[in-house]
Amino acid sequence: MHIELSAFLPTLKDGASCRIEVKLADYTRAPAMAKKLYDISRYEATNWQDFSREIARFVGNQGVTNILFYMFILLISAFVIANTTIMVVSKRRREIGILMAMGAKRRSILMISLLENMLISLPAGVLGAVLGYAAAQAITLLPLNVTSAAAGDGISIAARPEYFVIALAFALSLNFVSGLYPAYSAARLDPVEAIGSE
Amino acid sequence: MNNRDDDIIVLKDLSKIYGNGVEVRALDGVSVRILAGEFVAIVGPSGSGKSTLLNMIGLLDTPSSGHIFLKGIDVSRASPDERARLRNQELGFVFQYHHLIPEFTAVENVMMPMLIANKSKSEAHKRGEELLRAVGLGDRLHSRPNQLSGGQNQRVAVARALANNPSIVIGDELTGNLDTKSSELIYNLLRELNQKINQTFILVTHDMTLAEKTDRILRIVDGKIVCEMRRKDDGFVASDLCEMGDGQN
Numbered sequence: 001m002h003i004e005l006s007a008f009l010p011t012l013k014d015g016a017s018c019r020i021e022v023k024l025a026d027y028t029r030a031p032a033m034a035k036k037l038y039d040i041s042r043y044e045a046t047n048w049q050d051f052s053r054e055i056a057r058f059v060g061n062q063g064v065t066n067i068l069f070y071m072f073i074l075l076i077s078a079f080v081i082a083n084t085t086i087m088v089v090s091k092r093r094r095e096i097g098i099l100m101a102m103g104a105k106r107r108s109i110l111m112i113s114l115l116e117n118m119l120i121s122l123p124a125g126v127l128g129a130v131l132g133y134a135a136a137q138a139i140t141l142l143p144l145n146v147t148s149a150a151a152g153d154g155i156s157i158a159a160r161p162e163y164f165v166i167a168l169a170f171a172l173s174l175n176f177v178s179g180l181y182p183a184y185s186a187a188r189l190d191p192v193e194a195i196g197s198e
Numbered sequence: 199m200n201n202r203d204d205d206i207i208v209l210k211d212l213s214k215i216y217g218n219g220v221e222v223r224a225l226d227g228v229s230v231r232i233l234a235g236e237f238v239a240i241v242g243p244s245g246s247g248k249s250t251l252l253n254m255i256g257l258l259d260t261p262s263s264g265h266i267f268l269k270g271i272d273v274s275r276a277s278p279d280e281r282a283r284l285r286n287q288e289l290g291f292v293f294q295y296h297h298l299i300p301e302f303t304a305v306e307n308v309m310m311p312m313l314i315a316n317k318s319k320s321e322a323h324k325r326g327e328e329l330l331r332a333v334g335l336g337d338r339l340h341s342r343p344n345q346l347s348g349g350q351n352q353r354v355a356v357a358r359a360l361a362n363n364p365s366i367v368i369g370d371e372l373t374g375n376l377d378t379k380s381s382e383l384i385y386n387l388l389r390e391l392n393q394k395i396n397q398t399f400i401l402v403t404h405d406m407t408l409a410e411k412t413d414r415i416l417r418i419v420d421g422k423i424v425c426e427m428r429r430k431d432d433g434f435v436a437s438d439l440c441e442m443g444d445g446q447n
Contacts, residue, residue, distance in 0.1 A: 094297060095297070095299055097297075098291075098293075098297045098299070099310070099314075100258075100282065100285075101256070101258060101285060101291045102285065102286060102291070102310055102311045102314055102358075103282050103283060103284075103285040103286020103287070103311060103314050103315070104282065104286075104314050105278075105279050105282045105283075106278060106279070106282075108314070191258045192253050192258050192259050195258075195293060195297065
């Protein structure tokens with residue numbers, strides 16, 4: 001139902017109590033719109049940010065918390081990957097030593113280690129993207145009481161193709177960076193020590 | 199000591215010192231000359247420096263002072279890449295444990311040094327087959343190390359050491375982990391290769407039965423060569439150095 005505000009306001013009798021809720025496409029403009037409505041009507045106009053300073057602050061800080069959150073996830077992932085690769089290298093010390101004794105150059109050892117890392121990370125990245133998508137879909141099936149202007153009841157997910165590309169590119173580059181140090185240390189092994197190690 | 203054409207490796211006054219604070223002289227002024235086609239054993243108590251000496255000859259380790267001449271060229275200060283190339287082309291290694299790569303079959307393991315040398319796969323496979331046949335494993339080409347016995351694996355390792363026709367094959371206690379019968383088999387194999395293709399072998403061992411089958415025994419104690427014995431007819435003739443030694447070994 002659409003009613004012009006100028007037509008509606010005079011119908012209100014003195015002493016009557018009425019509340020009108022306005023939903024904006026852009027929630028950040030609520031304070032400005034409240035002020036505008038007040039200017040027009042001279043009726044009390046409050047916005048959601050006044051109701052809940054906490055929520056307003058939370059929403060405002062969300063960008064920062066998200067970045068911190070992502071950084072932690074990245075850091076933890078990088079450590080796990082580096083750790084795993086270091087374990088692989090230390091388990092293969094002797095084989096690396098033998099390869100060196102057979103004449104493999106340091107650069108080759110470095111490349112082998114990086115290549116192995118990449119060969120594992122590609123299918124792992126694809127698997128991660130698929131699992132991520134499946135998990136997101138599963139969340140939409142939860143009976144959450146959420147209403148949004150854009151998509152109606154429930155949570156909807158935006159699964160744009162570029163997200164998958166970004167996720168995969170991210171996984172691969174994270175793997176590459178995390179694998180650099182272990183690969184470098186493998187290439188720097190002393191063949192005598194590596195072969196002698198139990 | 200002048201280099202001669204048939205010298206394959208010459209060590210001049212070679213020393214290796216470990217540690218910063220407390221110096222450990224693993225090798226102390228070792229000079230040796232080994233000719234092409236020689237079958238040499240290096241013996242000595244553990245910690246005497248015999249493995250260090252072998253690692254020097256194998257270009258796996260660098261000397262603190264002194265020189266290593268491989269085929270007349272001073273390689274003691276060669277770059278890591280150059281030493282890697284020489285290890286690939288001029289040297290073959292057999293260790294106490296076969297150190298084969300477990301994921302690869304026998305023939306694939308033998309192909310490794312050739313693939314490192316950028317030989318084609320088909321060429322490497324062909325030579326790998328030949329070598330495995332030569333060590334008596336022609337029927338086990340596609341077996342993995344865990345499907346072979348210790349002696350068989352060590353024979354694969356010998357085949358791998360020979361892959362690029364090296365000037366010298368180096369063995370570090372290569373029968374140390376084998377029973378008498380397998381050791382015998384490996385020795386016979388090496389001797390046959392030594393006689394047939396004039397392959398130079400340098401073995402570190404504390405198995406005197408094996409050492410006494412070689413042509414030349416170098417005894418090393420505290421980083422110095424204290425005795426040298428050469429085969430003459432059925433026995434060994436000790437050099438002047440040995441007078442102070444215990445003579446039994």
